[in-house]
Amino acid sequence: MAPTPDILATFEAAKGFMPVDEGLALYAAARDAGRLGLPLLEVGTYCGRSTILLADAAREGGTVAVTVDHHRGSEEQQPGWEYHDPSVVDDDPGVGRMDTLPTFRRTLYKAGLEDHVIAVVGRSPQVAKVWQAPLGLVFIDGGHTDEHAGADYEGWAPHVAPGGLLVIHDVFPDPADGGQAPYRVYLRALASDAFTEVSVTRSLRVLRRTGLGN
Incomplete structure (x- = not known):
């Protein structure tokens, strides 16, 4: 089932x-996982684009979406890098750092999903x-270095419940x-005793916890 036209817009x-297309695959995975009645957690909020889909799926499943981010931007979003967006830089001259939290809050408000999200900064x-x-x-979907x-x-993978999904x-x-x-x-997850692949949509991989490994 796809999200409503309003949510998709x-x-x-x-x-x-x-x-x-990746968003729709994420939404389908979140709807699937939401049937467990457990929280759906996202690492890497940015401005809340994918959070909308997780929150709507959580609402449908009677659970909640949790999204974790320091809101200072990942490596490639810093000044001088490819994905830098000056519109999400704090304009206080005493700060001058990226701060995506206000934009994220506006995104959730416009989607009408604030009550279905716990934002962890x-x-x-x-x-x-x-x-x-x-x-x-x-x-x-957080930092893209090997370290992060x-x-x-x-x-976070050890917290995925049996039958739950790692995306x-x-x-x-x-x-x-x-x-x-x-x-x-992704290769580490497949090589473990914990996860098997469910679906592939372009760069999005969905795996289900079927074992006890990490």
């Missing part, structure tokens, strides 16, 4: 990088260390198409 209008590994609850879905992507996998974005087997850190995380 809000997703397409939101600032972010996920294309529609902090660094993923620190949050993962204090997280105790099982999760129906973990969507890894690996830490996201190590911190990894920006998986590019060919280095010419993009960075390799998410691809290496």
